[in-house]
Amino acid sequence: MEFTLQKLVGVIILGISMHWLAWRIRIPSIVLFFAAGVMIGPVGGWVDPTEDFGPLLQALIKLAIAIILFEGGLNLRFHELQQSGRAVKQIILLGLPLSWGLGFAACHWVAGLSVPVSVLLSAILVVTGPTVILPLVRHAKLSPRTASVLKWEGIINDPIGVLLAVLVAEILTHGAAQTTESILVHFGLAIAGSVGLGIAGGLFLKFAFEKGHVPEFLKIPMVLCMVISLFGIADLLAEEMGLLAVTVLGITMGNIRMLIFYELRKFKENVTTLLVATVFILLTADLDANHFTNLDWRAVGFIFCILFLVRPLAVGLGTLGSGLKWNETLLLGWIAPRGIVAASVAGLFAPRLIERGYGDAVYLLPLVFGVIVFTVVLHGLSLEWLSRKLELSSDKQEGVVIVGANPWTTELASVLRELDLPVILVDGTWHRLKDARLRGLPIHYGEILSETSEQNMDLAEMGYLLAASENDAYNALVCNAFIHHFGRDRVYQLPFHEKKVEEEKGVQSAHLGRIAFGEEARFEVLMDLFYQGWVFQKSKLTEEHTFDAFAAKLHPPYYLILVTGKGKIAFGLENFSGDPGPGDTVIAFTKLNAPASKNAKKKFSEAKE
Structure with missing residues (x-):
């Protein structure tokens, strides 16, 4: 037992390590999960999940999938359907049956399987696993509509595909005992x-939470308990029905304006990150190399057909007239990775069909895992590259969201636009945006923390946030809300009007963004200098025109923004690691025609310290 626990702990640590490594080298984490699972399982022999964990393995995997699907359902917002609704409907209502039918043809005539087994295998393969697609979409940072279609398809098709497979298996294994009509x-x-259970569960939680029947510290545990309970109860109605119930529960809770939605989503994302890594590594480690020894050229041809014929044809035909552009259709027709749900369903039904006399059911697992391997690797490694080539994702997220419209931020936004940096100026007061509108700057009128702004703001090209309103507490609140989206090192705010005497008397630093331009660059200071005639000056550094030469012309104090040649931005010298060099652009907020300053290099070093 102790050794088994150590193995499980090791797998969890390995999963998080692969997550970090994938982030570090900028490749999809799912590819590293697969490689890690193969190395510790079939290749290294350190872990044999079936042997080590026994019957508990399948129960843990099912519960993990239930939580993953619930978290996916939380992220399905009905407002996304305003742009992608028709495409989503067609790819589910038309694309899924087409995929099933074309998949059947590939199974029967290419792989050479019997009709019953072909019907089951093609039903299993209509699933595009959310355990794979969600991390890929997050990694590639696709355009909102394309990402929405992939998310909705993956999460909705998952329980539908599973239920389709369950229905086929029920008919095949119980056809003699029950009529098809009764089944x-x-x-x-x-x-x-x-x-009904999923909808009722979501409404019950909303009622219980908003009426004060559940204390704050028990709300998230109560949600987790509801997910597990509904999964178990629905599975009593029919096998694998729990996946449908928890998906509906997630969609319901994500769209009924629950007060704890954001805290819940953040918690669930963290849990799901851990579960996806652990489950995928365990399932991959459980692969039996002997499963692949019986495969021949037919299997290779079958996998080729699934990747290059079935999926593109199903998407192309299913989305005709949906309003999708050609590049969106092309990307959707290529990306359809299968994951742990397809593997677990194949592993569940293959032994049953073999017992019922379907001898070619022995090929179910090898073919499913073959499709999983090729789709995870090929789709995982190609999505980011292909989406850039098709102009469906931003090559560099170097844009800036500036919160708080005033003359200083409007001028800053204008200067950033001159450098071809994406920028958007956000404010909840219409007249404050007047100057920006007249200049033709991108604006968003509305409260940035509202659900409406979340629905309507396109942040695909945005990589930084600067909160520069006159309200210090509001700046901190905005930064805290967007730390999870942009990352703590890319969220900035102006310093507080008054320095805190004691740290505990102010806003804790964990809830603040990085301080832009230093502690002296308070809102009233910047505005006062702006009205005194200070301006933004920009200069691109070269071998001849160095940072020292540029800074020597400035009158201290000055406030600098550095835009590196690679698109990274630092608001203030102290927020930049390294020295400005050729190819970088320096923007200085300084006094116009000021006398030259001396010892610029020394000032730069002191500011960084």
């Missing part, structure tokens, strides 16, 4: 019951 009636009632 369909039972299945329909189970689906209705699972959907």
